[in-house]
Amino acid sequence: MNFDYTPKVQALREKLLAFFDEHIYPNEHAFYAEIAQNRQDGNAWQPTQLIEELKQKARNAGLWNLFLPDSVRGAGLSNLEYAPLCEIMGRVPWAPEVFNCNAPDTGNMETIERYGSEENKREWLEPLLQGHIRSAFLMTEPEVASSDATNIQTSIVRDGDYYVINGHKWWSSGAGDPRCKIYIVMGKTDPDAPRHQQQSMILVPADATGITVRRPLSVFGYDDAPHGHMEITLENVRVPAANMLLGEGRGFEIAQGRLGPGRIHHCMRLIGLAERALELMCKRSLQRVAFGKPVAMQGVTQERIAEARCMIEQARLLTLKTAYMMDTVGNKSARGEIAMIKVVAPNMACQVIDWAIQAHGAGGISDDFPLAYAYASARTLRFADGPDEVHRNAIAKLELARYMEPGAAARVETPVTRV
The missing domain is CATH 1.10.540.10 (Acyl-CoA dehydrogenase/oxidase, N-terminal domain)
Incomplete structure (x- = not known):
């Protein structure tokens, strides 16, 4: 590499x-x-x-x-x-x-x-x-544990040349922006099909009759305007059958293709956010004096700065390895690395930003500095595109599969999850 x-x-x-x-x-x-x-x-x-x-x-x-x-x-x-x-x-x-x-x-x-x-x-x-319009992805639902995407209950039913959609979604990121004109909606086209062939994805215009944006959800008190994470209901929403992506029952296939790049992009951005936090931590701790010497000269601060640098470099290398594998062997073969970096990067960023906040004193939790919002953003990414626990389970199953009989190992699945 x-x-x-x-x-x-x-x-x-x-x-x-x-x-x-x-x-x-x-x-x-x-x-x-x-x-x-x-x-x-x-x-x-x-x-x-x-x-x-x-x-x-x-x-x-x-x-x-x-x-x-x-x-x-x-x-x-x-x-x-x-x-x-x-x-x-x-x-x-x-x-x-x-x-x-x-x-x-x-x-x-x-x-x-x-x-x-x-x-x-x-x-x-x-x-x-x-850049003329924006979009949202509607997968997560409040009534079920969406970390298991097979739980999703939104129905997508064929009616002649149309599909009729009924469901309740939330954490629909980007749907608060008035320029948001198109949703990608995940729901069930056949509840009786095999478990991973029940779901489909379909394009739904944001202004379709029957769509109601109920409210914005706050993230640690931030409304994330004008982006927004919205709660949305779809009641007898009719869209042309041509809006179905790839075909009925192929929602999980699409999700695996979509979430691989989405997850690694989040991790790439988190590394940048952690780098910025470390930079601010170093500059601020050199400026502030406590107990007779700069905060940067305090042993605990130096320990944290050193550890932050190690953690960032480790996360960056794993991200680059994952990107390399996605390019050379494809998203499916890189699914273990994608899961690993999705655990490592958000946890790393949360820790580095937390240390940077401590080095800033009380100002670190105010909006005078960018760290409080940065922490809120990083913490959400331990849920978005799948919670830590689901990714850890996937990593463990892939690791255990190395020691199983070939038939049993072939049955190990990587779950599709978002929030």
């Missing part, structure tokens, strides 16, 4: 780093101030003018749609090449949207690109790639 940057990636890294220095870091407080003003004006959900202005600058700089491996619609980068760029974008939680590389849109675009019809791509993928 060779993790050296290609000349193309090195040039893009330099552009991204310069863009952050010029446009992202100086506008961190301005972004949240604009949302606060929108909230005060009675509409926290309207898109920020700052983001829209920065998007055009990013496009002009050639920093747009850097994901989508193996596609002529993207930048032509592999997962391994995209990793260091995604890491930089993750240093500020709202920054990925500036480059049209934000969740859940990247995962949804990859899904439509891989599994949608040409008409689906024309109607929904192209506007998403242009």
Whole structure:
């Protein structure tokens, strides 16, 4: 495995780093101030003018749609090449949207690109790639433990040239944005089919009759406006049969294809977030004096700084290995590594950010610094795209399969899960 940057990636890294220095870091407080003003004006959900202005600058700089491996619609980068760029974008939680590389849109675009019809791509993928609209992924449900996706109860029933959808979803990330025009909905088309052939995924326009956005869900007190994580009901929602992705009963197949890249993108961004936290921790601890010497000279601080550096480097190497395997042997063969990094990266980031908060003193839990929101964001990712416990079970089963009889080992499954 060779993790050296290609000349193309090195040039893009330099552009991204310069863009952050010029446009992202100086506008961190301005972004949240604009949302606060929108909230005060009675509409926290309207898109920020700052983001829209920065998007055009990013496009002009050639920093747009850097994901989508193996596609002529993207930048032509592999997962391994995209990793260091995604890491930089993750240093500020709202920054990925500036480059049209934000969740859940990247995962949804990859899904439509891989599994949608040409008409689906024309109607929904192209506007998403242009940044004209946004999207949401509706999988998780409040009535069941969605960590086991076979529990999902939303029904998708064929009626002539249409499907009729009824269900109750929540944690529908991105659905609060008024530009969100398309949902990818996972539900059951055949409850009597074999366990992993009951589910399907279908494209549902956000303005379809019967859809009600009930409320935004807060995350540690943050509403994540204008992105939002919404609770949604679908009551007799009718969509054309052509909106079915890949075919009935193939929802798990699509989910495995979608969640692999989605999970590793989260991990890439988390490494960037942890790097930023460590940087802020070092700078702040050098500035503050306690008990007669800088906080940075206190033994406990140095212990944490050293441990943070070790943890970040370990997580980065595992992420790069996973990206390399996804590129060379495919997502299915890399499922163990994908599960491992999805456990390692969020836990690592939570710990590093927590130490950085401690080094900042009480200011660390305020919004004067970006750490409190960073921690809230990182902590959610121990649930999103599957909780730690499910991924650990999958890792253990793959490990045990190495010592089982061949027939028994072949039956070991990797679960599909989101929240």
